[in-house]
Every structure is written in structure tokens, then in C-alpha cells.
Amino acid sequence: MNTFGHLLRLTTFGESHGPAVGGVLDGFPSGIEIQASLLETAMQRRRPDSPLSGSGRQESDQVEILSGIYQGISTGTPLAFLIRNTDARSSDYAAIENAFRPSHADDTYQAKYDFRDPMGGGRASARETAARVAAGAFATMFLQQASRIRIHAYTSQVGTVRLPGSVEPDWEKTYQYPSRCPHEETDREIQELLSRCRQEKDSIGGVVDCRISGLPKGLGQPLYDKLTARLAQAMMGLNAARGFEIGKGFAACSMKGSQHNDRWTADGKTEENICGGVRGGISTGEDLFFRVGFKPVASIGQEQYLLQQPGNRLVRQSIGGRHDVCCVPRAVCVVEAMTALALADFLLLDRSSTLLQHRPDSLLGGNR
Numbered sequence: 001m002n003t004f005g006h007l008l009r010l011t012t013f014g015e016s017h018g019p020a021v022g023g024v025l026d027g028f029p030s031g032i033e034i035q036a037s038l039l040e041t042a043m044q045r046r047r048p049d050s051p052l053s054g055s056g057r058q059e060s061d062q063v064e065i066l067s068g069i070y071q072g073i074s075t076g077t078p079l080a081f082l083i084r085n086t087d088a089r090s091s092d093y094a095a096i097e098n099a100f101r102p103s104h105a106d107d108t109y110q111a112k113y114d115f116r117d118p119m120g121g122g123r124a125s126a127r128e129t130a131a132r133v134a135a136g137a138f139a140t141m142f143l144q145q146a147s148r149i150r151i152h153a154y155t156s157q158v159g160t161v162r163l164p165g166s167v168e169p170d171w172e173k174t175y176q177y178p179s180r181c182p183h184e185e186t187d188r189e190i191q192e193l194l195s196r197c198r199q200e201k202d203s204i205g206g207v208v209d210c211r212i213s214g215l216p217k218g219l220g221q222p223l224y225d226k227l228t229a230r231l232a233q234a235m236m237g238l239n240a241a242r243g244f245e246i247g248k249g250f251a252a253c254s255m256k257g258s259q260h261n262d263r264w265t266a267d268g269k270t271e272e273n274i275c276g277g278v279r280g281g282i283s284t285g286e287d288l289f290f291r292v293g294f295k296p297v298a299s300i301g302q303e304q305y306l307l308q309q310p311g312n313r314l315v316r317q318s319i320g321g322r323h324d325v326c327c328v329p330r331a332v333c334v335v336e337a338m339t340a341l342a343l344a345d346f347l348l349l350d351r352s353s354t355l356l357q358h359r360p361d362s363l364l365g366g367n368r
Contacts, residue, residue: 136337226281247276
């Protein structure tokens with residue numbers, strides 16, 4: 001399943017060490033001004049700008065738009081784009097071509113397809129997220145020009161280092177910090193932790209928080225395509241994602257109903273927005289907030305036992321290649337991109353539903 005979305009559908013292609021990765025964004029509305037600076041900024045944010053957490057692989061990530069744009073405006077036809085791979089080092093993986101690495105998708109891809117691309121993880125590599133970030137930039141252009149919706153993600157935790165609950169993140173400064181945690185002291189602690197992990201040839205996990213403002217009330221398609229369900233699908237489809245929670249999340253499991261039930265205010269909102277901006281799978285019009293947990297990167301520099309094929313022989317050796325110490329800082333912009341794609345699709349679904357309700361002849365034929 002390489003496609004995400006219903007009316008706005010992203011299909012991606014490409015492998016980590018292939019000629020390119022890319023995508024086709026079908027259903028993208030016409031008349032949207034394509035902002036080259038926004039696209040360039042999005043791709044720049046995904047690149048590893050910190051030697052502490054980044055892999056060292058330096059791709060230019062120039063997005064080549066192949067179709068769907070004329071004179072800087074979207075035409076409504078499929079928007080196809082390409083991002084060439086220029087800094088792959090396939091020789092790094094020659095020694096483990098016939099081995100299954102621990103906590104990787106090597107054996108599962110082999111079981112599913114009876115064949116696999118071992119270079120850099122192939123299709124299972126986080127390199128594929130470059131296409132998601134590019135598509136998310138296009139979706140963001142649509143959201144900014146068609147709505148008041150704004151998306152802000154940031155690093156809230158790496159290992160045991162957490163952003164204090166008393167700190168209100170400064171959204172505008174998130175990308176000024178290498179860790180993507182918009183708090184000077186916490187950012188410094190995270191960088192120190194990442195430095196220790198790199199020295200130990202190890203990796204570490206963490207959490208990305210995301211807040212959405214300006215959502216209209218009523219987005220979501222119950223019962224099986226709730227706003228919460230689609231956001232969870234978008235996030236859990238990311239590499240290394242291991243948890244998703246919205247509102248109080250798992251903390252709500254230990255609360256009583258009297259604690260979790262929010263009080264109404266005179267303007268029809270709630271006092272604390274405990275539900276996180278969604279009720280019944282439909283947006284409430286208040287800020288929506290969720291969290292995504294990421295596991296440690298599986299490729300580390302320490303020697304480990306690999307499962308050599310054929311014969312399932314245990315062989316102790318290190319894994320070659322260039323790998324992130326922590327994927328969380330670079331995942332922040334990917335979370336924003338997938339959120340933008342999900343919300344743009346829901347906005348289009350809501351508009352088509354409204355049109356069908358109020359002007360059925362326009363969609364079903366004038367004589368029906």
C-alpha cells in the first residue's frame with residue numbers, strides 16, 4: 001500500500017539507494033499558487049543539520065516537478081515530482097547483503113516478497129519520507145491559501161529528557177534548535193544526551209508533539225475514517241513510530257469520568273480541551289493536539305548478532321552505513337507533512353460533502 005488519502009491521494013515510489021524517490025499527488029486542487037520558498041524550506045528542515053543526531057548522508061533534496069503546474073499555479077491534474085538520490089554509498093552494505101539485521105525489516109520484506117533490496121533498507125528506509133515532506137509542503141500551500149489551519153510540531157522528549165510541562169513552546173523558533181525542541185535548556189540537555197549516544201555507538205528514541213490551530217468544526221468521517229483514526233494511520237505509517245495518543249491519551253485510562261468530562265463555556269467550547277480537539281472522531285473547532293512516540297534507530301555502530309542467510313547462522317559484526325543517532329529531530333517536519341496531507345484531504349471531503357448536501361444536482365446530474 002503505497003498510497004495515502006481519499007480525495008487527495010499521495011503515491012510514493014523509490015528506494016534508499018535507487019536513482020530517486022518521488023511521488024504523485026492526485027486530486028490536488030487547481031488554482032493554488034506554488035511557493036518555491038515553502039517547498040525548499042520544508043526539504044531543508046528534513047536534512048540532517050546536526051552532526052550529533054544526523055546520519056551524515058548529504059542529499060541536496062532538490063524537488064523536480066514533472067507535471068501538474070503551469071506558470072506557478074496548480075492545474076488540478078496529477079502533481080508528479082522527483083527527488084534524486086545523489087549521496088548513496090551502497091558499498092557500505094556489501095558485507096551484510098545476505099544477513100538479517102536485528103530490529104530491521106529485512107526478514108519481513110524477504111518473507112513478504114521472497115526478495116528484497118538490502119541497500120540502505122531499500123523501500124523500508126526513512127529516505128522515502130523525503131517524498132512525504134515534499135507532498136506535505138504542497139498540502140500546506142493549499143491549507144494556507146484555503147483555510148486558517150496551522151500545524152506546529154516539535155520535539156518534546158528524547159530518552160528521559162523532557163520538555164517541562166510548564167514551558168509553552170515558541171512555535172516560531174522550533175527549527176532554530178538542532179533538537180527541534182523550542183526551549184534552550186532542554187535543547188542543550190538533548191544535545192548532550194545525543195553526544196553521549198554517538199560516542200557509545202548507540203541510538204535513542206523520543207516523542208514528537210503536534211498542535212493544530214484554526215481547524216473548522218466538523219472535520220472527520222465517522223465511523224471508520226474518524227479524524228483521530230486517520231491521523232493515527234498517518235503517524236503510525238512513519239518509520240520507527242511506536243505510539244500515538246491524542247488529548248490526554250493513555251493518561252485518560254487512569255482518570256475518572258468526572259475528571260475527564262470537560263466543562264462547557266459560554267461560547268460553546270470547553271474549559272480545558274481535555275479531549276484534544278476531537279469528539280466522536282470529528283473536530284471540535286478547538287486546538288487539536290497529539291503525540292507520536294518513536295523507537296531508537298535500529299542501525300547502531302556496536303557489534304551485534306546478525307542472522308546470516310542461508311541457514312540462520314548467528315554472526316557477530318557491526319552494521320555499516322550512515323545512520324541517525326535519533327530520528328526524532330528529523331521526524332518533526334515529517335509529522336507536520338503527514339498531518340497537512342490528512343487535513344487537506346479532510347477539508348476537500350468536507351467541501352464535497354457540503355456541496356452534495358446543498359447542491360446535489362451539481363454532482364449527480366441535473367435531471368436526477
